Amino acid sequence: MTAPRTVLEAVARAPLGFLATAWPWRALLYLLSGGLFAIVVYLAVGGLFSAPIGTFTKVLCAAAVVLFAAALTGPLERRRLALVDRSGAGDRAEQHNGPRAAGYGAVSVLAVGWMDLAVVLVSLGIPGFLLITPLQPTATTWQSVAGPVAGALLLPVAVYPVAAWAGVRGAVARAVLFPKDRELREVVRSRARLVDAFETERRRIERDLHDGAQQRLVALTVKLGLAGLDLPPGSAAAKEVCEAHALAKEALTELRELIRGIHPQILTERGLPAAARDIAGRCPVPTDLDLDLPGRLPAAVEQTAYYVTAEALTNIARHSGADRCRVTARCRDGVLRLDIEDNGSGDADPERGTGLTGLADRIAAADGRMLLSSPPGGPTVLRAEIPCGGPAS
Secondary structure, eight states, X not given: OOOOSBHHHHHHHOTTGGGGSSHHHHHHHHHHHHHHHHHHHHHHHHHHHTSSSOHHHHHHHHHHHHHHHHHHHHHHHHHHGGGTBOSSTTOGGGOOOSHHHHHHHHHIIIIIHHHHHHHHHHHHHHHHHHHTGGGSTTOOHHHHXXXXXXXXXXXXXXXXXXXXXXXXXXXXXXXXXXXXXXXXXXXXXXXXXXXXHHHHHHHXXXXXXXXIIHHHHHHHHHHHHHHHHHSOTTOHHHHHHHHXXXXXXXXXXXXXXXXXXXXXXXXHHHOHHHHHHHHHXXXXXXXEEEEEOSSOOOHHHHHHHHHHHHHHHHHIIIIIOOSOEXXXXXXXXXXXXXXXXXXXXXXXXXXXXXXXXXXXXXXXXXXOEEEEEOOTTOOEEEEEEEEOOSOOO
């Protein structure tokens, strides 16, 4: 069994064993750090109001102190959260900044910090008061004996409300400051793994077709050609063999196009610019290319860019009515920006099933994004931004 990741999970798993772990101390430290920070802020504000300065200046300085404290609470909370939440919520890539964090900081300083202290004082104050009963001058002999016993019995019980409140506070802080939870990140990773598996399967199919079916079709075409030479010219048999030879060559051509579409060999051997020129050369719409790339890119980036280009040019040929299009590629700041523009009728809509939704999903699987501008009457510009982390070695 894995170790508990939050204080609430630790309490739920082993309510009695919880007392022997470090979680109670972590919960106490979490609440005290938030409460003490609020006290410091209030002491600073109180000191300003007792200073011999004008009222307007006092109010202005006090507001500045509160705003500064609210802004500081967000980063502080991210570090404090590790005391009661070990689930990785403090990952820097998942931090949420801005008005949400500032608003949470203001509420924490003005109200919730005091609630943290109140929970600690009430929960631990009662057993603590009973433990020091013998030190009270008015305590009787019976009270001096029963008080410490009752305090010792209540002290472990007092740990649970402290832990519960710390767990709730941590869950709220995590929801506010780290809205992208583990499940969402796992969905993204799963989608990337599915894309990788799909690409592996595509390559296997391409290899099987190239080494198997294509070679058999080539042999069949050669045999039919030789058979046609051995038959009397103009005979019925020669005519049938000639037609079969032509059909075999057409099938071979279609199979080669299919193999090229599954995974183009030119992309693997020569990279994205050569593969894009190959696509543009086969596109019915005249295509201008402007590809300025610093060498080879990572294989996954080249594959995504290739299929985006191929699908986009197919959509232009089928739906746009354009007589010219342009493909531009630049790699800046570790991001490949691929622009595909046409002078067609525009009004492209992903909801109408023109393949744009599939393109957006494929780009998103590569951790990129797709932007589309297609006003009625055109032009249409599709941009794919794909992180590439610099050129491949």
